[in-house]
Amino acid sequence: MIRTLALFLLAALASGSLLAQSPTPVSPPAASSDVRVALDTSAGRIVVALHPDKAPVTAGNFLRYVDQKRFDGTVFYRAVGGPDYGFIQGGTQNDPKRVLPPIKHEPTSQTGLTHDDGALSMARYAPGSATGDFFIVLGKMPAMDAQPESAGDNQGFAVFAHVVEGLDIVKAIQAGPKSPTAGNGVMKGQMLEPTVKILSARRLP
Helix, strand or coil: CHHHHHHHHHHHHHHCCCCCCCCCCECCCCCCCCCEEEEEECCEEEEEEECCCCCHHHHHHHHHHHHCCCCCCCEEEEEEEECCEEEEEEECCCCCCCCCCCECCCCHHHHCCCCCCCEEEECCCCCCCCCCEEEEEECCCHHHCCCCCCCCCCCCCCEEEEEEECHHHHHHHHCCCECCCCCCHHHCCCEEEEEEEEEEEEECC
């Protein structure tokens, strides 16, 4: 049952990625180690610890958005799943004034990171299309990890950080009210109403 739900959420996430078509991935500068970022939202603060030692491209990309203040004023707009299982999604929503070029995909089979409770991972369509939309996982979702033995797109999603403070805020956002009509296809009924604003995203000392 959990596996079935995880696969549904995987399909829902892929189909809901608002990202560029035919991307040309780039590699942003590597991030330094032990970097923490505070996401101050209208629902409260979420602090995340990045893993640049394991996912340097993806962590470096996230920090470019942080350092250039491109996340400021964006929102968490989507929530999927039930209590303690699923994810919330937020970011730039392909806003041309905010979005940076897509990055090279770092699969979990390469980084050793997994989609466990509190993991941050990049939303994408095809591998190498991730830009400025990310999601935060609740519970364990191994179906989102790379599955090298599977056919088709088996690259999964790129984990690059974990929540170290404010997981209760993530759960509260996921439990928030959703529009019964907004969203297309599998996204219908998953769009937060109202959205939760990301007031600022800043590195912590």
